[in-house]
């Protein structure tokens with residue numbers, strides 16, 4: 001299980017960035033990636049695979065594996081490890097394949 005170091009926890013509490021994850025508020029640290037914020041908030045899986053709907057979570061944390069895909073502010077297939085949190089960001093678990101927009 002992941003948890004923040006004490007200093008990082010103090011930084012989160014002194015100047016929090018507030019996002020919502022599947023509708024629940026989560027306090028993050030300025031500069032956190034979405035993937036790091038999800039881990040710190042106890043969220044292990046951020047998407048389900050397109051074919052078998054198996055839960056997947058961030059793995060490489062450097063933009064290579066694409067296991068961290070989430071929907072951010074309504075935009076699907078966003079790499080959580082490559083996207084910094086910002087105040088008011090709406091993060092949602094991505095369920096299955098991305099919907100095709102006409």
Ligand code: FES
Pocket residue numbers: 035057058059060061062063064065066067068069079080081082
């Ligand atoms: S965790 Fe691997 S691409 Fe984001």
